[in-house]
Amino acid sequence: MKVLIIDDSHAVQLIIKRALEKGQLNNLETKLASSGIQALKILETWLPDLVLSDLHMPKMSGLEFLSEVNKQMFKLNVGLITTETDSNRLNLAKKSGVKFIVNKPFQDAEIIQHAKSYQPFKDSKKAQIAKPVKVEPEEQKNNLAFPNESTLEDALAEAFFRDVKVKIKPYEKYEEHHYPYLLGMMTEKEKEQINAICILKQPAIKQVSKAFSSLHPGAMNTSQDRANMCNHFFKLLESHIKSVDTNESILFKKSNLINKPFPRISEFYEVRGDKKVDFFIEIKGFDAFVITLVAA
Numbered sequence: 001m002k003v004l005i006i007d008d009s010h011a012v013q014l015i016i017k018r019a020l021e022k023g024q025l026n027n028l029e030t031k032l033a034s035s036g037i038q039a040l041k042i043l044e045t046w047l048p049d050l051v052l053s054d055l056h057m058p059k060m061s062g063l064e065f066l067s068e069v070n071k072q073m074f075k076l077n078v079g080l081i082t083t084e085t086d087s088n089r090l091n092l093a094k095k096s097g098v099k100f101i102v103n104k105p106f107q108d109a110e111i112i113q114h115a116k117s118y119q120p121f122k123d124s125k126k127a128q129i130a131k132p133v134k135v136e137p138e139e140q141k142n143n144l145a146f147p148n149e150s151t152l153e154d155a156l157a158e159a160f161f162r163d164v165k166v167k168i169k170p171y172e173k174y175e176e177h178h179y180p181y182l183l184g185m186m187t188e189k190e191k192e193q194i195n196a197i198c199i200l201k202q203p204a205i206k207q208v209s210k211a212f213s214s215l216h217p218g219a220m221n222t223s224q225d226r227a228n229m230c231n232h233f234f235k236l237l238e239s240h241i242k243s244v245d246t247n248e249s250i251l252f253k254k255s256n257l258i259n260k261p262f263p264r265i266s267e268f269y270e271v272r273g274d275k276k277v278d279f280f281i282e283i284k285g286f287d288a289f290v291i292t293l294v295a296a
Contacts, residue, residue, distance in 0.1 A: 001025045001119045004042060006033045006053040006065065007081070012104075016052055016081065016111060023112035025119055036065030043074060050118040052111070055082040055093065063089070066096040070194055071256065072264075073186075077118045081106065096192040133268050144196055144250065144295045146277050147240035156283060159236060160211060162283040172278035172290050174269035178202045180259045182227050184234035186250045188243060194296045196241055196250050198234055199268060204289035208233045227257040241293070268294045 003020055007013050013032045020028060031046060033039035037060045039051070055062035062080060067258055079100045090101060093176055099118075102110050109221035147155070153166040183206050184198035200208060216232055219225045234252040241250040258265060268276070275295040282288045 001027060001050070001115070002031075002046070002048040003115065003172040004031050004033060004039060004046075004048040004051045006036065006039045006051065006057070006062070008034050008054065012054070012081075019106075019108035019111040020115055022108055023115055024086070025112075025115060036060030036062065036068065037088065038159070039065060039166065040060075040068060040072075043069075043076075047074075047076075048116055049077065049120050051076050051078045052081055052115075053078060053085045055080055055089070063093060063096065066093065066098065070097060070192060074264075079114055081111070092132070095190070126212075137175045143244045145242045145244055146238070146274075146293050149279070151240055151280075152279060155236060155240060156281070159215070160283060164252060165282040167280045169278040169280045169290060172269065172292055174266040175201065176261055179261065180205070180223055180227075180257050181262075181265055182230055183256045183258065184230070184237070185252045185253045185256065186237070186241060188246075189251055194253070195243070197294045197296050199265070199292040199294065200230060200233075200239060201290070203287070204291055205230055206284075207286050207289040208291075211283055224257060225260070227255055231255055237293075268292070271295075 005013050006014050007016070010032075013034075017030050017032070019249065020030060031042055031048070033042055035057050036053075039053070053062045053065060059067075062082070066078065069078070077099050078097060079102065080098050081102045081104060083104045084090060085103075093101070100114050102114065149166045149168055150286070152166050156166070157164040178201040180202055182200040185194045186196040186198065187194055205223075205226050209220060209229035212232040213220055214228050215231065218229060220229065231252070235253060238252050239249050242248065269292070271294055276292065277293050278290055280288060280290050
């Protein structure tokens with residue numbers, strides 16, 4: 001089991017590390033970071049099964065680390081080990097994706113119990129008999145309702161006063177030569193965790209920005225200018241992606257222009273089932289393009 005421990009106190013790092021070593025976790029491997037910045041550097045080459053982080057740290061706090069984790073779309077199980085008692089800050093951490101919170105001072109058993117919940121199984125036989133079974137994200141039920149073809153077609157036709165055709169494409173592939181990719185991040189109201197992502201490849205960025213520039217005049221000189229213009233498209237999608245649980249619309253939060261190959265993007269294109277849908281879109285007067293919606 002791989003565990004990343006983030007705390008600005010080396011003594012606390014070692015206390016947590018020793019607690020984990022007492023837990024007889026499978027193939028325990030730990031790495032230590034004294035700040036969120038150092039932790040992000042580690043995550044570039046090493047993906048842990050569990051992150052145990054302090055909240056109050058210099059240079060980059062635990063909340064800032066969580067924000068950056070969400071921005072970069074790391075799939076991480078993060079637990080906080082903190083002296084923080086303010087309910088507002090703790091609730092903000094939970095909204096940012098924290099799985100559990102342990103208060104300092106803590107008992108070793110608390111750390112071990114939580115760690116065992118995120119311990120990967122070494123083989124399928126163990127996975128069958130262990131309780132509870134950890135479900136991989138791709139197998140989880142999609143709790144978002146994406147727009148259908150006619151709904152998206154009507155929304156675009158109304159926006160542009162042009163003929164629009166929308167079809168669901170069976171399978172859109174990841175293509176490394178189509179960078180930059182633009183990711184439109186969408187989240188539930190008043191929450192930090194990303195719920196849905198709209199992905200545009202370079203050809204789609206070009207056509208979407210060109211189409212919306214006819215409605216919203218602005219600079220179109222750089223890739224970032226075109227990406228900013230595409231934000232209007234992400235805003236248009238807001239009322240057409242809803243939470244199944246609350247029936248509330250998912251809101252556009254921010255976009256992220258990715259200029260060089262990023263492994264997480266290729267993973268999105270491997271998602272199957274109702275967690276991903278690819279739309280082939282034709283707006284009269286513009287070249288056809290494809291957008292991809294993924295439940296994060």
